Amino acid sequence: MKKFGSLLLVSVFAGAITLGAYKLFLEKPNYAVIQEDNGAQLISTSYTPTSAKGAGINEVDFTMAAKNTVNAVVHVKNVATSKGPSSIMEFFYGYGGSQTPQVGTGSGVIISQDGYIVTNNHVIANADQLQVTLNNNKTYDAELIGTDPNSDIALIKIDVDRQLPYLAFGDSDNTKVGEWVLAVGNPFNLTSTVTAGIVSAKARALASLDQSFIQTDAAVNPGNSGGALVNTNGDLIGINTAITSQTGSYVGYSFAVPSNIAKKVVEDIMEYGNVQKGILGINTVPMNSPYAVENGINEIDGVYIAGVEEDSGAYDADLKEGDIIKNIDNVEIHKFSDLIGYIASKRPGDELLVTVLRGDERMEFPVMLKERQTIIIPVLGFEVKNLTEDEKKAFKTKKGVKIIGVPETYRNYGFEGKVLLSFGDEEINNIQDAKTKFGRISRYDRASITMLNKKGEKERLIIQ
Incomplete structure (x- = not known):
């Protein structure tokens, strides 16, 4: 009897241990949330596993995209020489002394192994010399291949004796609002700077600019212009271009030219020499x-x-x-x-x-x-159009563009209706030609233009 009691006690303890182990390690819990009202319902909870790191940014790996991007983003230095007067005395009595070099900096993105680089037009505007510094600190002189001020995109090139790391254009149309992105550039001359954010909006318009931008909250500051906006795969989806700020520095959002627009501009410059709009x-x-x-x-x-x-x-x-x-x-x-x-x-x-x-x-x-058959040329602000075949016959010319609108300043000079034939010694063939040639005029430059009136008489005008 004593032996039986001992066996019973051992069996009870063994059963308790087995039951406890099953409850603790094997049985799946089945919880429910009870709403304390008259129409109480049982709501089953989800048992989908979650990451120990939590959802959101911790789930995204930026390291590979950053590693592949920083070596393809360069530092661009613009050296321009000031040609204007430096004092009120020089303004009234002429100037011819020392010219003051002015240095601006920005970023650029290598888009081919042989050294083609895309950047912003405002980064290289009015440059007398362009220099590009790679991520390995090697510096090269750069050549301006072409530019499109409307989209603020420019193409430059450096001559190298080795293949360079580069970024391929992605499809910006497939970019989604809320998608993680990286901005890579050289803000405040801090090279190879990577910041992260999300796409805040697409097709964003800015003031009166006839352009569409990607808006992001990745930090962008002066010097980032012309740098890369990439997704987490390392695809180039935009060229960082602008910020909107009362201080001139980052305040929470920035803007990039979509890669599909930048790619089209670059291809046009390389194939046609200008942008086909x-x-x-x-x-x-x-x-x-x-x-x-x-x-x-x-x-x-x-x-x-x-x-x-x-x-x-x-x-x-x-x-x-x-x-x-x-x-x-x-x-x-x-x-x-x-x-x-x-x-x-x-x-x-x-x-x-x-x-x-x-x-x-x-x-x-x-x-x-x-x-487009009409365009407004820089500096003068004339609206000009390509000549029709009938107009070419009427004016007896195969070249030139017709002036169809002038600003109020020139309203009484009788320019409207005349044909603009040349800029200096260079003939004007079409509206894009006129835009390019007049775009070279700076504030203190002098240039002559030749026009043709309705009587077939040529008129020359000096502008400054």
Whole structure:
């Protein structure tokens, strides 16, 4: 009996230990949250495992993207010589003394193994000498290949005897709001600086700039201009360009030219020597204008067509005033910056499928982009257009551009309607030619222009 009691006691203890071990190690818990009200419900909790590091930034690895990017981002130095007077006495009595060198700095991104570098136009503007310093501290003189002030993109090149690390352009159209990004550049001359943030917005318009930007909260400061904006895969999705700040330094958001626009500009410069800009040929109404508010246009989701230009792709496709553009090539269009951002990556001759809302009917139109026929030239502010065949015959010329609009300053000089033939000794062939040549004029330069009036007489004018 005593022996039986001992065996029973051992069995009870063994069972208790076994049950406890099962409860502690093997049984899955099944909790429920009880709402303390009359209609209480049982809500099963999720048992999906979570990382011990937690969700969000700790889950993202920036190291490989940063490692691959820093060696492809360079330091760009712009050395310009001041040609203006340095004192009030020199202003009135002339100047010819020592010229003052001015140095500006920024960043650039190597986009090919043989030394092509993309940067911002404002980084290299008015440079007498360009120098590029790689991440290994080697410095090279750089050559300006071409530039597009409208998009603020420039292409420069260095001659090297070895293959360089470079970044390939990514597809900025596939970038998503909330996606992690890195900004790499040289703020305040601090080389190889990497900052992280997210894409805050896409197709962001800035003031009166006819451009569409990626907005990010990655820290960007003076010196970052021309640097790389990359995703966590290391794809180049933008060229860091601007900040909006009352102090001139980073305050929480910055802006980059989308890679699809930068890539198109670079390809145009390399293939054509200038940027091929296609236009749709429509006019719109500013969203916050009194007319837009009074007519409810500011509440429209899409782009309202207020007018269609003759001899444009939109005109040929039969788009109408009052149509609302909703979609282009399956890309949703919510505002004007969406529209210009997409078209900026296209060329004249490209065909787009434009979806519009006409009344209550949704309609699709194939639209061929055409080359812009008018442009405003720098410094003078003249609006000029390419000559038609009839105008070439009327003025008896094969070259030149016609002046169709002038600023108020020149309104009484009779320039309107004349043909602008040359800048100095260089002939002007088209509107892009005129824009490039007049873009060389600085504040203190003198230059002559030759015009042709309706009588076929040539007129020469000195401008300063």
